[in-house]
Amino acid sequence: MQIYRTGGAVRDKFLNIKSQDNDYVVVGATIEEMEEKGFFRVGKSFPVFLHPLTKEEYALARKERKTGLKHQDFEFVFDKTITLEEDSLRRDFSCNAIYENIETGEIIDYHNGIDDIKNKILRHISPHFKEDPLRVLRACRFVATLDFNLAPETLSVCKQMVEEGAISHLSKTRIFQELEKSLQSPYFYRFIETARQIGLLKIIFPEVEALFLVPERLDFHPEKNTGLHTMLALKNAHSTDALVNFAILLHDIGKTKTNPSNWPSHHHHEELGIDVANLILKRINAPNCYKKFIPIAIKYHMVSHISGQNKELIMAELALILAKNSQCNYLERFTKVVYADLRGRKLDNFEETEKIFNNFKLELKSYYQIAMLPKKELISDLDEQIEKLKNNLLTKEDFYAQEITAIINRHKAN
Numbered sequence: 001m002q003i004y005r006t007g008g009a010v011r012d013k014f015l016n017i018k019s020q021d022n023d024y025v026v027v028g029a030t031i032e033e034m035e036e037k038g039f040f041r042v043g044k045s046f047p048v049f050l051h052p053l054t055k056e057e058y059a060l061a062r063k064e065r066k067t068g069l070k071h072q073d074f075e076f077v078f079d080k081t082i083t084l085e086e087d088s089l090r091r092d093f094s095c096n097a098i099y100e101n102i103e104t105g106e107i108i109d110y111h112n113g114i115d116d117i118k119n120k121i122l123r124h125i126s127p128h129f130k131e132d133p134l135r136v137l138r139a140c141r142f143v144a145t146l147d148f149n150l151a152p153e154t155l156s157v158c159k160q161m162v163e164e165g166a167i168s169h170l171s172k173t174r175i176f177q178e179l180e181k182s183l184q185s186p187y188f189y190r191f192i193e194t195a196r197q198i199g200l201l202k203i204i205f206p207e208v209e210a211l212f213l214v215p216e217r218l219d220f221h222p223e224k225n226t227g228l229h230t231m232l233a234l235k236n237a238h239s240t241d242a243l244v245n246f247a248i249l250l251h252d253i254g255k256t257k258t259n260p261s262n263w264p265s266h267h268h269h270e271e272l273g274i275d276v277a278n279l280i281l282k283r284i285n286a287p288n289c290y291k292k293f294i295p296i297a298i299k300y301h302m303v304s305h306i307s308g309q310n311k312e313l314i315m316a317e318l319a320l321i322l323a324k325n326s327q328c329n330y331l332e333r334f335t336k337v338v339y340a341d342l343r344g345r346k347l348d349n350f351e352e353t354e355k356i357f358n359n360f361k362l363e364l365k366s367y368y369q370i371a372m373l374p375k376k377e378l379i380s381d382l383d384e385q386i387e388k389l390k391n392n393l394l395t396k397e398d399f400y401a402q403e404i405t406a407i408i409n410r411h412k413a414n
Helices: 008-014 031-036 084-088 113-118 127-131 134-146 152-163 172-183 188-197 206-213 226-237 242-250 269-283 288-300 310-324 330-343 351-371 382-390 396-413
Strands: 002-006 023-027 048-050 057-060 063-066 074-077 098-101 107-109
Touching: 002 008, 008 098, 008 113, 023 084, 031 057, 107 113, 127 152, 134 152, 134 172, 134 188, 172 188, 172 242, 188 206, 188 226, 188 242, 206 226, 226 242, 226 330, 242 269, 242 288, 242 330, 269 288, 288 310, 288 330, 310 330, 310 351, 310 396, 330 351, 351 396, 382 396
Parallel strands: 023 057
Antiparallel strands: 002 023, 002 098, 048 057, 063 074, 098 107
8 A cells, every 4th residue: 555645735845835725635545444454534535534543535547437417427447456657647736746755755747737837837638637527617727826827728628527518517506616626716816717718708708708898988098998997907916815806807897888889988787787796696506705705896896086065975874884794804894995996997106096995094084984883873762762773753764864964974074
């Protein structure tokens, strides 16, 4: 029996990254031998075991045979005769198929993965790559999380898989899992770039693909279209917060629904964007935290540009919403979306942009601090108003209006 560390743990050593977990492959062992050594079997379709002490995963070396079109449609061959090289052929990319002997430290690299890591290349290993449709999304994800480039032959294979309808065989859950991992990368924009290259974006997010056909006013957006503006916003955000990155991706999605006869103007795209985003979030089965934050970010992302009589009302309303979600850090997350939007353009001088943002941030924080005060400090006759609310003598809308007015008045007094 020989045990090797493999996958992301070995790859990350060559990238000088601290790995999240360790995966091991065992050559020359049977299920019975693993159980005799105290390993606990957890895999159903193929033998994966938990170490009796560390609880890390150990899998028997195996070969795979495709049995259907879905991601999980495989049968597995695992016995003592399966070699390490045979096990490597079922893996996706060369960077993920490097093995380290845990006893000797010997590195085994059948597919030149180390060279590909040095050159920041994501390269598929064998024709077996096409058998798993999830690997198309994994390719986009690793481009983003590792900041690698797809090898030309791998890009071609991914494009072919998309054209052949591979994505239709993936569940919404698996698609979102890969997306969310990518959203936590500061290079998430590279996921979108790669998905566009291989034709994937128009399948999973046709609304985002459409942004690249929506023109912008050149005095505001020299990058010419909303898609490129969105990409620059993501790039300049450099965020590892999935909620922030997804909100940035969708912040201008409503521009696809504005009247083309009025382009490149996009009045009321904020309101239009909420409905589009809600449909997207529902379609991909996004968790509630996304469904709650992203519509707020879309609705108010233009607030830093507001002036005139409506400004006080909108700032107070926004501050109250952010305050009610203070445990989720909405204030910081929202301001990051606004900043990314402001920076998402090709301008020579950002001094004025920085000034606008910093003034807005200070003003919003002032409103927010007031909104965070106990309601008794804001509404002097709070008990009386609550009693009216209980007895249906006051609507929730009227009570909410009192909160907004109280925040505005306190802000003026300050």
